[in-house]
Amino acid sequence: MNSLERRIERAERFAGVKEESRPVIVVRLEYGSDDTLPHFPEPVEQWVTWKRAMADAEQASLPCIFIASPWSEYEARHGLEPGTLAKHELCGKVPFAELLTAATGRTPDRGEEPCTN
Numbered sequence: 001m002n003s004l005e006r007r008i009e010r011a012e013r014f015a016g017v018k019e020e021s022r023p024v025i026v027v028r029l030e031y032g033s034d035d036t037l038p039h040f041p042e043p044v045e046q047w048v049t050w051k052r053a054m055a056d057a058e059q060a061s062l063p064c065i066f067i068a069s070p071w072s073e074y075e076a077r078h079g080l081e082p083g084t085l086a087k088h089e090l091c092g093k094v095p096f097a098e099l100l101t102a103a104t105g106r107t108p109d110r111g112e113e114p115c116t117n
Contacts, residue, residue, distance in 0.1 A: 008061070023063040024054070035095045038074040038108075048076040071099075080104065 026044065044050055049072050057064035071086040085091060088103045097108050 005061075022057060022061075024057075025063065025065045027065065027067045029067070029069075036092050036099070037070045038096050040070060040073060044068050047073045049073050052076070 028044075040047065044066075047068075049069070050066055053064050053066045069086050071091055072082065074080070075082055075084055075086065084103050085099060088099060090099050090102055094102075100106055100108055
């Protein structure tokens with residue numbers, strides 16, 4: 001164990017953070033109207049991007065800061081390059097189907113319809 005790891009351990013002990021219970025901060029942004037979002041019926045804790053962030057934090061022995069982005073989740077589930085939707089200029093401004101078409105040339109399949117709560 002190197003000097004930095006020992007210092008982190010001491011700081012965690014001082015702060016009362018146990019190794020097996022790393023803090024998790026979930027950031028949920030205001031995204032606009034529901035028709036601009038891809039729909040995921042399950043809770044954020046079951047998302048692919050959540051699981052990746054938790055695994056990365058565990059491997060790095062750091063707290064997890066997770067930004068819940070439905071567009072990033074859609075990219076991860078459908079094999080799109082990260083940022084294809086989430087960083088597109090129309091993201092959050094137009095209905096999801098229009099964003100998907102503009103960014104990828106695809107239209108949503110059945111089951112990929114936007115939120116309509």
